[in-house]
Structure formats: structure tokens, C-alpha cells
Amino acid sequence: MLREIEYLKKLAENGGPEENQYEELGEMYKSLNQRRKKGMISEEEVMRIWQALPDIYCTTDTMQGYVLMKPHGYSGDFVVIERIYSGWLSPKQHLINWDRFFHCQEAPRAVVNRKKYFIDLLRSFNPTDAKREVLNIGCGPCQDIVEFLSAGDSQIFFECVDYDKDAIEYSYNKIKEKGFLNNVEFFRENAFKFKPSREYDLIWSAGLFDYLDEKTFKMLLTKMLNFVKTGGKVVIGNFSLDNPTRDYMECGNWFLYHRSPDDLIKIASECGVAPEKISVKSESLGVNLFLHISR
Ligand SMILES: C[S@@+](CC[C@H](N)C(=O)[O-])C[C@H]1O[C@@H](n2cnc3c(N)ncnc32)[C@H](O)[C@@H]1O
Missing domain, CATH: 3.40.50.150 (Vaccinia Virus protein VP39)
Incomplete structure (x- = not known):
């Protein structure tokens, strides 16, 4: 898990993912989820990665943070959907690149x-x-x-x-x-x-x-x-x-x-x-x- 945490921290130090880093970040999520699905890592371990970067993942100030926090108790609530429709970007300048990455995804x-x-x-x-x-x-x-x-x-x-x-x-x-x-x-x-x-x-x-x-x-x-x-x-x-x-x-x-x-x-x-x-x-x-x- 340390590898992922270090990688994400480095991205954060440099202002969040830039377009040329989207593929690599996407691959990180992919590999993490595949390992979770195979039982190689637990849900809790995945959660600990997000908890290591609370500014990005444990806040409603980013798209991904909001999704993880589920303030209405479930994923895909009306706020997430409305934010997707409007291409919402974090009010915090240093978090905006994480939202740009989110909105660029196919889903x-x-x-x-x-x-x-x-x-x-x-x-x-x-x-x-x-x-x-x-x-x-x-x-x-x-x-x-x-x-x-x-x-x-x-x-x-x-x-x-x-x-x-x-x-x-x-x-x-x-x-x-x-x-x-x-x-x-x-x-x-x-x-x-x-x-x-x-x-x-x-x-x-x-x-x-x-x-x-x-x-x-x-x-x-x-x-x-x-x-x-x-x-x-x-x-x-x-x-x-x-x-x-x-x-x-x-x-x-x-x-x-x-x-x-x-x-x-x-x-x-x-x-x-x-x-x-x-x-x-x-x-x-x-x-x-x-x-x-x-x-
Ligand atoms: C992902 S949102 C989609 C909203 C809208 N259809 C759109 O595409 O913009 C799903 C919505 O369905 C509502 N919902 C989920 N299960 C429901 C149920 N059993 N009865 C009524 N509403 C439900 C949620 O509260 C949420 O607002």
C-alpha cells in the first residue's frame, strides 16, 4: 500500500494529476481494484490509502472525496450527479486537478x-x-x-x-x-x-x-x-x-x-x-x- 500512498502524495505535492499522468493514475486504480477483487488486498487496506490523503479523499471538496464520503448515505446522489453535469471543480485551487481527472473519465x-x-x-x-x-x-x-x-x-x-x-x-x-x-x-x-x-x-x-x-x-x-x-x-x-x-x-x-x-x-x-x-x-x-x- 505504501507504494500507492507515496505515488499519490507525490502527485499531490506537484498540484495533482496533469493530463499526461492520467493514464498512469488510471492504471494505479485499475491494479488496486483488480487486487481487491482477487482478495489480495482488503477493502480496509484500500480505504487506508484514501485515509492517508485526507485532503483529497476524505472531504466533500473534491469529486472523488465526495464519492467516498457519501454524505447522503449512498453513491451517485443528486449532488454528485449535478456536479458531474456542471463539470464542478473544487473551490480549493490546489485540488482542482483531481476533479479534472475525475470529469475526464468515461463514466x-x-x-x-x-x-x-x-x-x-x-x-x-x-x-x-x-x-x-x-x-x-x-x-x-x-x-x-x-x-x-x-x-x-x-x-x-x-x-x-x-x-x-x-x-x-x-x-x-x-x-x-x-x-x-x-x-x-x-x-x-x-x-x-x-x-x-x-x-x-x-x-x-x-x-x-x-x-x-x-x-x-x-x-x-x-x-x-x-x-x-x-x-x-x-x-x-x-x-x-x-x-x-x-x-x-x-x-x-x-x-x-x-x-x-x-x-x-x-x-x-x-x-x-x-x-x-x-x-x-x-x-x-x-x-x-x-x-x-x-x-
Ligand atoms: C444516480 S441518481 C440519477 C438521477 C437522475 N436520474 C439523473 O440521471 O440525473 C439516482 C437517483 O435515484 C434515486 N433513487 C435510488 N433508489 C431509489 C428508489 N428505490 N426509489 C426512488 N428513488 C430512488 C436516488 O435518490 C438518486 O437521486
Whole structure:
């Protein structure tokens, strides 16, 4: 462990990783995680590395520190996601290079792409059509909806569900400030307990199903399929097996169920969806997949 600590300390002394050092730093995370996975080192030993550099890793003043600290009790909370969307950099000058490294990784870039993916889906509704209803499960910071609605009048009405009261409060205030409350209703609920009172043209969920094992994924999907209008669709984001950032994330205790297109197709089929109604797409990096189910 000493080798990694010395290496990171040296980087820190020189102002954090520069672009030409990203590959080497990425390799360090990779080798660390591979050894952890093989049982050659324990979670505690990995944690001790981060604790040896508290300024970077035991603080919410850096992206990686925030991920490790989990101030809301879980990885990928609305603050992390919002920081990813805005390309947030530490207010502390000497820590900025660590955040630049973070944002350069494929996974956060895929998260930014997934916001665009959702916005493009919303734009594919014909604006002159009758009012459309969209359910957003695990809505987080709602930046996608804010950006979509900011582009002009919309006939879309959103219901946003999240079980984190801070996420709901944050997003409610943001939507209110922008004057979009007529287009959005919030529900502070666990998605598994949420009882929709209508059917939707689109049910969207990104950044939630990849935290669910197969059994719970199927449970939530089966429930949601009952609330899609005929002609409507469910679109679910899930990280792909091809995620070059996986080792870095897992070193930061950020574990997801990565899935292949075939895994997603199999899950949908086993929920009773006919093969011709299922397709899997991805954002441009191929890191975030989207399971499409049409009704
Ligand atoms: C990674 S964030 C993604 C946010 C948003 N979909 C986006 O892509 O910008 C996941 C969100 O899902 C919420 N969440 C996780 N499990 C949930 C559950 N069972 N019910 C409701 N919300 C949940 C979390 O609180 C968090 O805000």
C-alpha cells in the first residue's frame, strides 16, 4: 500500500494529476481494484490509502472525496450527479486537478451523455400533439428536465419520483425558481411503493436500475409496465459491461450492476415482453445502455 500512498502524495505535492499522468493514475486504480477483487488486498487496506490523503479523499471538496464520503448515505446522489453535469471543480485551487481527472473519465462523460439522451427522447415527441405524460423514476437533480423545459413551451407533464428528500427539495426549488411548476409534480417516494394514478407516454429511469439486482430490477420493471399507455414506452438506463471507469469507481466504493445488451434483453423477456418490443441502445461512448420497451 505504501507504494500507492507515496505515488499519490507525490502527485499531490506537484498540484495533482496533469493530463499526461492520467493514464498512469488510471492504471494505479485499475491494479488496486483488480487486487481487491482477487482478495489480495482488503477493502480496509484500500480505504487506508484514501485515509492517508485526507485532503483529497476524505472531504466533500473534491469529486472523488465526495464519492467516498457519501454524505447522503449512498453513491451517485443528486449532488454528485449535478456536479458531474456542471463539470464542478473544487473551490480549493490546489485540488482542482483531481476533479479534472475525475470529469475526464468515461463514466462521468457517459452520465452527461445520458442527460442529452433523455432530452432528445423528450424532443422526439411532436410538440403539437396532445399533452404528454412522463414519469421520471429516481429523478435526482432534474437537470435534464430543466434543460428541456428551458428550451421553450412544452406540452409535457412530468411526474418525478425520488426517495431522497434532499434531492426532491433541491429539484423542487430549482424547478420553482425557473417557473416550471405547472409542468412538474414531485413525489418523495420509494419507487417500489409509488402508486401511479395514471398511465404515461414515457417512463424514464436512469441511474437507478443499475443499483438493482436482477430480482428487484424485474420487480420494478414489471410494476412499471402496467403504467405505460398503448403506444408509449419505458426506457431504462444501465451501465454497460464496457465501462473503462469501473475500477476507479469500485476503488471509490461505487458498485453498480453492469449489464450487457443481452442481459437487458433477457430481463425484459423474462418480464413477459415480446422480443419485437425490446431494443437496446446506448449513448455515444457505449458506456451507458438504454433498454427500450414499447407497448
Ligand atoms: C444516480 S441518481 C440519477 C438521477 C437522475 N436520474 C439523473 O440521471 O440525473 C439516482 C437517483 O435515484 C434515486 N433513487 C435510488 N433508489 C431509489 C428508489 N428505490 N426509489 C426512488 N428513488 C430512488 C436516488 O435518490 C438518486 O437521486
